[in-house]
Amino acid sequence: MATTWKLDPTHSEVAFKVKHLVITTVTGYFRSFDGTVVTEDESDFTTGKVNFTIDTSSIDTNQAQRDEHLKSADFFNAAQYPQISFTSTAIEEKSDSEFILRGDLTVGDTTKPVTFDVEFGGTVTDPYGNFKAGFEVSGKISRKEFGLTWSAVTEAGAVVVSDDVKIQASVQFVKQ
Template sequence: MATTKWSIDPTHSEIGFKVKHMMFTNVSGKFGTYDATITTDGDNFENATIEFSGDIASIDTANADRDGHLRSADFFDVENNPKLTFKASSFKKIDAGDYELTGDLNIKGVSKTVKFPVEFSGTMTDPWGNTKVGLSIEGKINRKDWGLNWNSALETGGVLVGEEVRLNIELQFVKQA
């Protein structure tokens, strides 16, 4: 069977995350510049090859000082580690629209295997004749697993920045001719 390539549609995608601030509220952010591709056997997404890269310099939390701190050596160290990457090792169908995505997430030169549930929308043709597919990914990672260790103790107890990062990713791909 012929392989099919799918490219990210960045105007209909978002790579978002949330982290607890001061132990009780969430700060949200996103990556503005990224790339992703999927390679499938025909239009069958089971065991698809999925690759993603995000530009650390494009991190946006709606606060320039915080974004600068996240880009610094305290966190992502963008000068030495300009991208984070993900490469799937498995994309397994669980039932009708539910899949499980497993792969290696590389941040700051540290690679760890992660597993996320994925809501798969199936394929759809847009008004201009393009075949599209949508994926919604939600999951959690511990930022310390990738050496993102910076924190500050609070006088009242606890820490300024939570360790758990919740991912909220909406991806739309377009089938390539």
């Protein structure tokens, strides 16, 4: 029987990391996001269909001026494209607790296939009777492939923002 799992945003986070000036890493978060997983059976996540959305204006790098720049047309253009979306196309089991999640990621007006590594943390019933499942998701994308091409170069020739963006999410879903 099909089972729907709804994201628990209170116990989840979505983060990204990008190199700045090639010498340090800046970490940012998206504070508003939503997702569902629909499985054919509550104990078999390889049958899952994942849909996930992120509110681009919820970006938070702990620096307001940088956040405003990231929301601008130079990057996410949050006014025109208020959401980033992901829809799964396949889930492959590597082991009992490791999966490969494939799907289509849409940033702005660009949709590309992406792959994420997923570690299944398990399932548990919380103190309030809610049945939950936890996952750690990680991967890397090229920001330029998604039209995020703003760049600058220092006088010494160093790139201000790297192309590679590491994505990390710790997500908890509640069985509906």
